[in-house]
Amino acid sequence: xxxxxxxxxxxxxxxxxxxxxxxxxxxxxxxxxxxxxxxxxxxxxxxxxxxxxxxxxxxxxxxxxxxxxxxxxxxxxxxxxxxxxxxxxxxxxxxxxxxxxxxxxxxxxxxxxxxxxxxxxxxxxxxxxxxxxxxxxxxxxxxxxxxxxxxxxxxxxxxxxxxxxxxxxxx
Amino acid sequence: xxxxxxxxxxxxxxxxxxxxxxxxxxxxxxxxxxxxxxxxxxxxxxxxxxxxxxxxxxxxxxxxxxxxxxxxxxxxxxxxxxxxxxxxxxxxxxxxxxxxxxxxxxxxxxxxxxxxxxxxxxxxxxxxxxxxxxxxxxxxxxxxxxxxxxxxxxxxxxxxxxxxxxxxxxx
Numbered sequence: 427x428x429x430x431x432x433x434x435x436x437x438x439x440x441x442x443x444x445x446x447x448x449x450x451x452x453x454x455x456x457x458x459x460x461x462x463x464x465x466x467x468x469x470x471x472x473x474x475x476x477x478x479x480x481x482x483x484x485x486x487x488x489x490x491x492x493x494x495x496x497x498x499x500x501x502x503x504x505x506x507x508x509x510x511x512x513x514x515x516x517x518x519x520x521x522x523x524x525x526x527x528x529x530x531x532x533x534x535x536x537x538x539x540x541x542x543x544x545x546x547x548x549x550x551x552x553x554x555x556x557x558x559x560x561x562x563x564x565x566x567x568x569x570x571x572x573x574x575x576x577x578x579x580x581x582x583x584x585x586x587x588x589x590x591x592x593x594x595x596x597x
Numbered sequence: 598x599x600x601x602x603x604x605x606x607x608x609x610x611x612x613x614x615x616x617x618x619x620x621x622x623x624x625x626x627x628x629x630x631x632x633x634x635x636x637x638x639x640x641x642x643x644x645x646x647x648x649x650x651x652x653x654x655x656x657x658x659x660x661x662x663x664x665x666x667x668x669x670x671x672x673x674x675x676x677x678x679x680x681x682x683x684x685x686x687x688x689x690x691x692x693x694x695x696x697x698x699x700x701x702x703x704x705x706x707x708x709x710x711x712x713x714x715x716x717x718x719x720x721x722x723x724x725x726x727x728x729x730x731x732x733x734x735x736x737x738x739x740x741x742x743x744x745x746x747x748x749x750x751x752x753x754x755x756x757x758x759x760x761x762x763x764x765x766x767x768x
Contacts, residue, residue: 588622
């Protein structure tokens, strides 16, 4: 039986389909850029960052973590023509609120020692950060320093304010 | 100097800010679910899947790859209360079009042997898949089989058709 979340997906999607007219778009992003931002529920990248359907790849994970996104970034720029990266972290991010050891302890307490072992086996670094702007600078530096992102790819770093909806450039 | 992509971000965002009235939303997703989907430029999760601002975490990577999303998923369900996962892959996905060896060869050809070494050092599996529905089933099974996702978390798998805008449930 469908959950209420699944019903919402099906019902909302029927409405979306009824006016959908973008079935002709090509696979590669037409504006040749990608946005890397956080999974946070308070961010709507298309609306807040002016991304029309078909324009750009959008990568989202906990904290807009660059190290975690290398696989997707390389596919985007090496296979699908992306030439620019916008990295956008945000105020009020959950990643500002804990440390790796806290998260490991919570997993062990809630899910048991086997789950704790799986975390280690998957080499999971949760990637928390103590300072927002510094984290943006560090992740932009990580991308710029990587051989996997050629110098021809423009990279900028931003902060989105969940309180105001505003973005500001950091680097 | 700002690129045209950066100018578009700043200008579009000014318009967004001018009508923004959601600065009060809480950090945890109010509807306690997460959507894991692809970074593909032809997907607008909020519009196509009925996600209002504040409702749900949205994780996006190349191929809606579950293995690549464990860090974010664990943060979502262990630290921020998520109780349900919708995994949504899509037709026309780039991940259907190549194999790992192809991508490794392209990186070495375009970016050189040091980049190829960095791929290996980062243990990057690009995660291509030959069959779409099977890939949805496999990734749902991976999540259900993981100790990091408790049995209490509902998980369903879907396909989004980029040609029609329609979602259909696979599992």
